Structures are given as C-alpha cells and as structure tokens.
Amino acid sequence: xxxxxxxxxxxxxxxxxxxxxxxxxxxxxxxxxxxxxxxxxxxxxxxxxxxxxxxxxxxxxxxxxxxxxxxxxxxxxxxxxxxxxxxxxxxxxxxxxxxxxxxxxxxxxxxxxxxxxxxxxxxxxxxxxxxxxxxxxxxxxxxxxxxxxxxxxxxxxxxxxxxxxxxxxxxxxxxxxxxxxxxxxxxxxxxxxxxxxxxxxxxxxxxxxxxxxxxxxxxxxxxxxxxxxxxxxxxxxxxxxxxxxxxxxxxxxxxxxxxxxxxxxxxxxxxxxxxxxxxxxxxxxxxxxxxxxxxxxxxxxxxxxxxxxxxxxxxxxxxxxxxxxxxxxxxxxxxxxxxxxxxxxxxxxxxxxxxx
Amino acid sequence: xxxxxxxxxxxxxxxxxxxxxxxxxxxxxxxxxxxxxxxxxxxxxxxxxxxxxxxxxxxxxxxxxxxxxxxxxxxxxxxxxxxxxxxxxxxxxxxxxxxxxxxxxxxxxxxxxxxxxxxxxxxxxxxxxxxxxxxxxxxxxxxxxxxxxxxxxxxxxxxxxxxxxxxxxxxxxxxxxxxxxxxxxxxxxxxxxxxxxxxxxxxxxxxxxxxxxxxxxxxxxxxxxxxxxxxxxxxxxxxxxxxxxxxxxxxxxxxxxxxxxxxxxxxxxxxxxxxxxxxxxxxxxxxxxxxxxxxxxxxxxxxxxxxxxxxxxxxxxxxxxxxxxxxxxxxxxxxxxxxxxxxxxxxxxxxxxxxxxxxxxxxxxxxxxxxxxxxxxxxxx
Numbered sequence: 001x002x003x004x005x006x007x008x009x010x011x012x013x014x015x016x017x018x019x020x021x022x023x024x025x026x027x028x029x030x031x032x033x034x035x036x037x038x039x040x041x042x043x044x045x046x047x048x049x050x051x052x053x054x055x056x057x058x059x060x061x062x063x064x065x066x067x068x069x070x071x072x073x074x075x076x077x078x079x080x081x082x083x084x085x086x087x088x089x090x091x092x093x094x095x096x097x098x099x100x101x102x103x104x105x106x107x108x109x110x111x112x113x114x115x116x117x118x119x120x121x122x123x124x125x126x127x128x129x130x131x132x133x134x135x136x137x138x139x140x141x142x143x144x145x146x147x148x149x150x151x152x153x154x155x156x157x158x159x160x161x162x163x164x165x166x167x168x169x170x171x172x173x174x175x176x177x178x179x180x181x182x183x184x185x186x187x188x189x190x191x192x193x194x195x196x197x198x199x200x201x202x203x204x205x206x207x208x209x210x211x212x213x214x215x216x217x218x219x220x221x222x223x224x225x226x227x228x229x230x231x232x233x234x235x236x237x238x239x240x241x242x243x244x245x246x247x248x249x250x251x252x253x254x255x256x257x258x259x260x261x262x263x264x265x266x267x268x269x270x271x272x273x274x275x276x277x278x279x280x281x282x283x284x285x286x287x288x289x290x291x292x293x294x295x296x297x298x299x300x301x302x303x304x305x306x307x308x309x310x311x312x313x314x315x316x317x318x319x320x321x322x323x324x325x326x327x328x329x330x331x332x333x334x335x336x337x338x339x340x341x342x343x344x345x346x347x348x349x350x351x352x353x354x355x356x
Numbered sequence: 357x358x359x360x361x362x363x364x365x366x367x368x369x370x371x372x373x374x375x376x377x378x379x380x381x382x383x384x385x386x387x388x389x390x391x392x393x394x395x396x397x398x399x400x401x402x403x404x405x406x407x408x409x410x411x412x413x414x415x416x417x418x419x420x421x422x423x424x425x426x427x428x429x430x431x432x433x434x435x436x437x438x439x440x441x442x443x444x445x446x447x448x449x450x451x452x453x454x455x456x457x458x459x460x461x462x463x464x465x466x467x468x469x470x471x472x473x474x475x476x477x478x479x480x481x482x483x484x485x486x487x488x489x490x491x492x493x494x495x496x497x498x499x500x501x502x503x504x505x506x507x508x509x510x511x512x513x514x515x516x517x518x519x520x521x522x523x524x525x526x527x528x529x530x531x532x533x534x535x536x537x538x539x540x541x542x543x544x545x546x547x548x549x550x551x552x553x554x555x556x557x558x559x560x561x562x563x564x565x566x567x568x569x570x571x572x573x574x575x576x577x578x579x580x581x582x583x584x585x586x587x588x589x590x591x592x593x594x595x596x597x598x599x600x601x602x603x604x605x606x607x608x609x610x611x612x613x614x615x616x617x618x619x620x621x622x623x624x625x626x627x628x629x630x631x632x633x634x635x636x637x638x639x640x641x642x643x644x645x646x647x648x649x650x651x652x653x654x655x656x657x658x659x660x661x662x663x664x665x666x667x668x669x670x671x672x673x674x675x676x677x678x679x680x681x682x683x684x685x686x687x688x689x690x691x692x693x694x695x696x697x698x699x700x701x702x703x704x705x706x707x708x709x710x711x712x713x714x715x716x717x718x719x720x721x722x723x724x725x726x727x728x729x730x731x732x733x734x735x736x737x
Binding site for chain 1 (some may be wrong): 369370371372375376378387390391394399400404405410414416418420424431432434436437438440445446448449450451452455456457458459460461462463464467494511513526528556583584608611612631632633634648650651652653654656657659718721722
C-alpha cells in the first residue's frame with residue numbers, strides 16, 4: 001500500500017467523467033454540432049472553473065492529463081458523431097483553459113488514428129467547417145503528442161475498474177441492419193433459394209428426404225430485420241423524448257411507466273443488470289488476489305451493441321508458464337519438466353507490494 | 357531478433373495485452389515508421405505555422421471564402437470559453453464558492469478538510485516537476501545537436517531494487533527521457549544506483565586510506581533483460597557475461613532458450629518490447645532493478661531538443677537520508693560493527709563524529725571496532 005493516496009493518479013476521475021457526461025448530454029439535447037452551441041453550454045456550466053483550486057504543480061499536471069484523456073475518450077468510437085464532435089470541442093476547450101504551463105498535450109494513440117481520419121472525412125463530406133477548423137487548429141498549434149498508447153503505463157492496475165465503460169445514450173446506432181435491408185441481398189437470397197428448391201425437385205430420390213433449409217428463409221429474415229428496426233427506432237426516439245421532457249432526472253426516467261414498445265428494451269436492461277451483478281461478484285474476489293485479475297483484451301467488435309458484452313467477458317489471464325512457453329517456444333517439447341516459476345508465498349507478497 | 361513473432365504489418369500498431377496495464381510486444385522502429393507514414397511532415401515538425409498561414413491553408417484546403425473564414429475565426433476563438441468577464445478572473449488557487457460541477461464539489465471537500473487538518477506538504481508532490489521545468493523547450497546552441505523531427509522519445513521508469521522495507525516500491529526511483537537512437541549502454545550509464553558507488557573493505561586502521569575507486573569501476577558487468585534476450589554490457593575488457601549463469605541454468609532445466617546480445621550495439625529503435633511491462637536491469641552481480649518503458653511517442657516541439665542533454669532525467673525520487681547517530685545532522689558516511697563506543701550495532705556516523713569518537717588527535721585508532729565506508733541512498737538528492 002502506498003503511504004498516501006494521491007489524487008488524479010488514475011487514467012480517469014469519476015466526478016470529472018460525470019461532469020463531462022452532463023455537458024455532453026446537454027450538448028446532445030441541442031441536436032447540433034455547431035461550436036457556438038457547445039461553447040454556450042460550456043460557459044453556462046462554468047466549465048473553465050474545473051481547473052481552479054489545484055495548488056500543487058504535480059497534481060495540476062495530473063489533473064490536466066485526466067481531463068484531456070477523458071475528452072479523447074468521447075472523441076473516439078463507439079460514440080455517435082455528435083458526441084464525438086463534442087469530444088473534439090472538449091479537447092480544444094480543455095487544452096486552452098488548462099492552467100498547467102507548459103500545456104499538457106493531447107495523447108493520440110496510433111491504433112485510433114484510422115478512426116480519427118474517418119471522422120475527419122465524414123466531417124468534410126457533410127461540410128462541418130467548425131469541426132474541421134477546430135481539429136486543424138489543434139494540429140497547427142502542436143497540441144498533440146503522437147503516442148503508442150493513450151495513457152502512461154507502469155504496470156499498475158487501475159484502482160476502480162470501470163464497470164460501465166460506455167454511456168449508452170451517447171452511442172451511435174448500428175446501421176448494419178439498415179444497410180442490409182436497403183441492399184439487394186435479400187432478393188439475391190430468394191433467387192438462390194428458388195434455384196435450390198428447383199434443383200431439389202429435379203432429383204426425385206433426394207427431394208423427399210433432405211430437409212435442410214427453410215423454405216421461407218428470406219421472408220423470415222425480412223421479418224426479423226424489420227422487427228429489430230422498429231425496436232431500435234422506438235427505443236432511441238423514446239429515450240430522447242424522455243430526456244427532453246423529464247428534466248434530466250435519471251431516476252424519474254427509470255420510474256416512468258413503460259410503454260409497450262419499451263417493454264422489450266427494459267427486459268434487456270434488466271437481464272444485463274442481472275448479468276452485471278453476477279459478474280461483479282466474481283470480480284470482487286479477495287483483495288489480496290485482485291492484482292492477478294488483469295483484464296484480457298477482447299478484439300473490439302465494430303458494432304456498439306457488442307461493446308458492453310465485450311467488456312463483460314472477463315477472462316483469467318493465462319498462467320505465467322503458458323505465456324513464457326508461448327513467447328519463447330521450446331526447442332525440445334518431448335521432455336516434461338517441473339517448472340519452478342510459481343513463487344513461494346513470501347516472494348509473492350513482495351512482488352505484490354511492488355506492483356500494487 | 358528479440359521476438360519470436362515475425363512482425364506483420366499489424367503487429368507494429370501497439371495494442372493492449374492486458375487492458376490499461378501493458379501492451380503486446382511491438383518493434384519500436386517500425387512503430388515510428390507507421391506514424392511517419394500516416395502523418396504529414398508538418399504535423400510533427402517543430403515549426404509552428406503562424407495564424408495567417410494557417411488561415412490561408414485552411415481556406416485553400418476546404419474551399420471556403422474569406423467571409424466564412426473570418427466568421428469561423430471569431431466563433432471558434434479560445435475566448436469563447438471564458439466563463440468570467442475579462443478583468444474579473446477569479447483566484448485560480450481557490451476552488452470557486454458554491455461549485456456546481458462534481459469535480460469541484462469533491463475538490464472543495466478536500467480543500468476544507470486540508471484547511472482543518474494542517475497536513476504537512478508532501479515533498480514528492482512539491483518537487484515533482486522541478487527537474488522537468490528546467491528543461492522545457494530547451495534549444496541546443498548549434499543546430500547539429502538538435503533532435504531530428506519525427507524522432508522517437510521514450511519515457512523510462514527505473515525502480516529501486518527491493519533491498520529494504522524502507523523503500524516504497526511503487527514509486528519509481530527515476531524517470532528518464534531517451535530517444536530511439538540511444539543505445540542501451542547509454543541507459544545503463546544514466547542509471548544512478550548506490551550499489552555502484554560503494555567502496556568495499558574494512559578501513560578502521562587506516563580511515564584516510566579508504567580507496568577512491570568504487571564498485572562501478574571494479575565490477576563493470578551488467579545486463580538488461582527484455583523479451584527473452586539478455587543485453588550484456590561488453591564495452592570493457594574486464595566485462596563478463598554475467599547472464600551466462602542464468603542461461604545455462606535455464607537450459608539445464610529445459611526452459612525455453614534465452615538469447616544474448618550486446619548492450620552497446622542495441623538501440624531502442626531495434627528493440628521489440630511491451631510498453632508498461634516490467635523488465636530487468638541487473639548490475640553488481642545481484643542488484644536488480646525493474647525497468648518499465650511507460651511511454652513511446654514522437655518528439656514534440658516543446659520537448660528538450662538538445663541532443664547533448666539526453667538521457668534526460670525528468671523525475672527523481674527523494675528518499676529521506678539516514679543521519680549520523682551522534683550529531684543527527686550530517687548524512688552517515690561510516691558504518692561500524694563490534695564497536696564499543698557505539699549505541700547500537702551496526703551504527704552509522706558522519707565523517708567528523710566518526711573521527712572524533714574513534715581516533716585520538718594524532719589519528720591513532722582507539723579501541724576495537726570494524727569500520728566500513730557507507731554511501732547513503734538519499735545522498736544524491
């Protein structure tokens with residue numbers, strides 16, 4: 001245990017995240033991506049004050065780093081375009097209002113560069129000049145560090161692993177289903193199906209026995225898709241209506257009477273909350289063992305619907321022995337040997353102290 | 357060479373192995389190339405466009421007219437973020453009264469708590485940026501010494517060896533900035549550890565004759581261990597390959613084979629490493645430090661650009677020094693055992709008290725004791 005707890009040591013700071021989400025929610029309500037709208041919300045909330053009252057240089061610097069990392073988080077997927085614009089404006093705003101001298105830089109990691117470029121292309125295509133101006137300005141004043149990873153990594157587990165990594169309201173909708181409906185894929189599928197049936201009829205001895213495909217495959221698929229679309233539309237528009245009418249009070253929203261359209265989504269929410277609770281129990285194992293539970297990174301899936309699932313799938317890390325063998329393949333695999341890599345209790349204690 | 361994974365086009369883009377803890381291994385030189393391929397030279401150049409050039413470029417690139425540009429400029433100026441009227445800026449040292457933001461409510465609580473509690477200032481926080489402030493934006497005197505644009509800058513944490521309970525192992529001993537073209541030998545020379553500075557031997561009979569040469573000059577062998585490769589220091593004829601014992605031991609017990617390379621021939625650019633993963637630096641036989649590369653990025657115009665100042669120390673831990681048992685004023689220089697004058701065994705003395713207590717005016721030894729020169733861990737704060 002460290003002798004004192006420094007503030008703002010983690011990558012994110014929960015109260016700040018709440019503030020930022022509040023700001024972005026207000027920005028989202030305006031249904032606008034204009035910078036002047038954003039700056040009005042910023043001024044209204046008095047957000048520049050967020051840097052005030054930090055007296056120590058080291059602490060201030062850490063806090064500035066946290067603010068910029070938080071803004072960057074909202075600038076990157078899986079959030080909707082509007083929220084990402086808000087994230088970009090936030091980076092600009094935090095960068096200019098921070099009190100650290102020299103200013104702390106925005107850390108853009110290599111793996112997210114493609115997403116940034118895509119975002120910029122979308123902005124060019126839809127002609128959002130203020131978005132482009134703000135971004136170009138940040139590049140031109142050299143506010144960006146081009147880094148390997150978004151954070152400084154020193155083999156420390158974060159104190160509070162975030163349970164709910166994405167704010168559901170900010171996520172963009174998946175468009176895959178819509179794209180599927182609009183394309184000619186279904187028609188193609190029907191044709192193939194017909195052709196197949198025809199061929200099957202032609203071979204008499206098979207046709208009576210083989211029954212591997214559904215005859216109404218394409219119509220069924222069509223039905224599923226339209227069902228999903230109506231569900232998606234109702235959930236999202238319903239949410240937004242609630243947001244606008246019910247004075248941002250989340251609890252109020254929860255207790256509101258369920259419209260039949262919402263029933264399915266609330267069931268899903270219930271299920272996921274149950275699931276999360278059970279995962280939570282698993283996670284909070286005895287404190288002494290917590291250091292072992294590093295979270296395995298899943299290959300991130302593209303659709304936002306998958307994001308939460310991916311975050312929930314916590315795996316036990318592979319044993320040290322397995323990792324060593326993987327990294328340094330054995331020359332002679334036939335001979336089995338006892339491995340002495342597992343440390344005795346005392347040594348494990350020392351190791352733990354050094355990493356925690 | 358270090359890695360058994362053949363580098364594919366994708367493996368050079370760092371990604372997490374364990375979320376928020378460390379990355380998968382990647383090749384630093386290729387990582388740099390990946391960035392440089394994606395960026396325009398102006399993005400990482402040290403030159404900053406002036407505002408007019410920026411405006412002209414933007415207008416040309418986006419095809420907007422002068423009028424739109426002027427409008428954009430006025431709307432998107434940083435002044436739009438000011439929450440207080442000009443000239444009425446509140447005191448930035450204080451949390452504003454009646455805050456609405458959660459962050460400020462929490463900070464206010466802490467501020468009030470601190471005001472009530474009279475806490476001592478934490479010296480680690482207080483001096484954390486002292487070194488960094490000295491080197492910000494330093495430009496070299498001659499242009500030959502400037503760090504080339506697009507160079508890699510690494511932040512490296514070196515930790516204390518776990519030798520005593522006194523040391524808080526979660527805090528790095530020192531943080532260094534190095535560039536991609538530095539060799540590992542230069543990192544080794546930059547690591548300052550007291551076990552390099554010890555003088556071995558017992559000198560109670562002849563305290564004036566305690567030799568000046570220190571362990572660093574006597575025992576020069578050392579190695580780094582990154583991703584299954586031992587990088588040995590072989591710069592001097594008296595250097596030994598001290599990793600051989602480990603390698604042979606591992607071989608005898610059928611561990612996967614470890615390989616060797618020379619420290620002085622290996623640049624950071626050639627390494628394949630994981631960011632955030634603890635590696636080993638071992639010297640003086642068994643003084644073992646953890647080394648973690650916490651960050652890798654492209655050089656920036658506000659970095660210290662003078663090549664000669666690298667490896668650059670940006671943070672150093674300040675240990676409390678152990679004082680002389682007699683005067684409690686000066687840092688201990690002598691360490692005695694079996695000492696009839698000492699209140700404890702072993703006992704620590706500064707040079708002055710040690711001589712005053714153990715020798716007569718002519719410098720003759722009084723009584724029986726054994727004395728060893730001592731170098732304090734905090735002596736170089």
